Amino acid sequence: MDLNKLTALEAGKMIKNKEISVVDITKAALENIDKTDKNYNCFVTVCHDEAIKKAENIQKGIDDGTFTSPLAGVPMAVKDNMCTKGILTTAGSKILTGFKPFYNSTAVERLENAGAVLLGKLNMDEFAMGSTTETSYYGPTLNPWGENRVPGGSSGGSAVAVATDQTYYSLGSDTGGSIRQPCSFCGITGIKPTYGTVSRYGLLAYASSLDQIGPMGKNVEDVAEVLSIISGHDPKDSTSFNNEPLKFNLENNVKGKRIGIPLDYFGEGLDSDVKNSVLEAAKKFESMGAVVEEFNMSELEYAIPTYYIIACAEASSNLSRYDGVKYGYCTPNFDDLTDLYYKSRSEGFGMEVKRRIMIGAFVLSSGYYDAYYKKALQVKAVIKRAFDNAFEKYDAILSPTAPTTALKMGENLSDPLKMYLGDIYTVSVNLAGIPSMVVPCGFDKQGLPIGLQITGKAFSESTLMNMAYSFQQETDYHLKKPVLKTSKEA
């Protein structure tokens, strides 16, 4: 049996039944990473020694009844923008060279308290700014489904590590689609929860009003279990909701669920294979007893400019902390303190990050603030209202996740605006703060995966999980695996 191909819950069950030890499953996972990741570059850091040591302790904890989670002992990995105590945390940036936090992010801490074994840190677009995982200082991550295809981004490492069975599940973060779009490109399942569901403490901030951590995995059951562990109030994040951790009782039943199909999401620019697969999925739901209806949502056209103005504005403020003094990269040669700031930042940040910081500085600058930043906050209210109206009629909205399947590497790297336009279906969800889930729903003519986006109103995670679970009971797209390269080709 190939252990690595198990789902997280299957692995957890074997551990619980003492069919395998935590150390053995961890060793198998690490060996698999050593063999596989040369070809995909998912991991910035692999925690070889720490993981084995941790596995030994967790086995003891399982044996003495300390760890009772169904995922206790199951190895996992997290996006490299979440702080991990004593373990390199880079956000895919040169400017965090050598940065080893002295504390864990809350999401990681909660997983560890439930007995998770951290295998390592996953590659990403620098500071989560990108949709291809090509802007990482640590090189691009590769999509296993096609030659020279991007995995999407920014949580590309988190998606490919799951798709290639290098980890049982992973954590990603989603500011404008960074969990959902790589799930779609890599044929895996994931959710961006309602803003404030998972604590952002220890998540390296990109745009604080939009950032949200979420799980990525092989199926809905795994993703639901992980979300139930990491969700719930955290006093260290003032925007985290004062709610209990989520609990899910998954059942295959969508009878009577009202589903809306926003026609504006199916217009110009949408790949025909993607369109057909998503509409097929809607028919599937109909055949399972849901009521599907088309509606208009013309506010879509404002989503991208609104998102990029707000996200860049917040980024320019958040990333001002990287100054070469407190942690990370410091330029070796400088004249005075101001020069040290300029050089450390100019040498430490990549071009896409610089561009977004500068756009942010511009839209916040005196004379342009009202025309851009304030305007975007007003349009955000319009977009939020459009979703509120839609959810008066529908339990969920079905749509594509991205206009295309995985792009060729380099295709959008030289044209930032073109890359931004690819975020059309995902960004408005973050502006409205609502939850949105992605499940595989087909393949295009080239065999590249297509993801169905299921979006609901705030705190409707249970509804989304049940719909996604029901879909996976009736389809097998999530069970398909890419053919992996296991040795480095010259």
Add this chain to the structure above:
Amino acid sequence: MIIDDKMIDYIGELARLKLKQEEKENAKNEINKIIDYMDVLNTIDTSNIEAMSHAFPVKNVFRKDDVMPSKDRDDILLNAPNKKDGAFKVPKTFE
């Protein structure tokens, strides 16, 4: 062209970023294209709409004023590129 040479230098100053000449030309072009695209927002009337910072109502979060241990100084300095005598070390800032 909102972003001219003067403006790109100005926002570089605000952002504490110094671009090389070729980077600057490139940034100018790309940022202009992006800002132009953002101007689509001018086609929507928002005169009666209040700016929304948070998608959900947020209110101040208070906690009890209890004395609790703070972060440890050595921990905070752990990652400092330059440090001296328990403090971050920076170049001389005034004579």
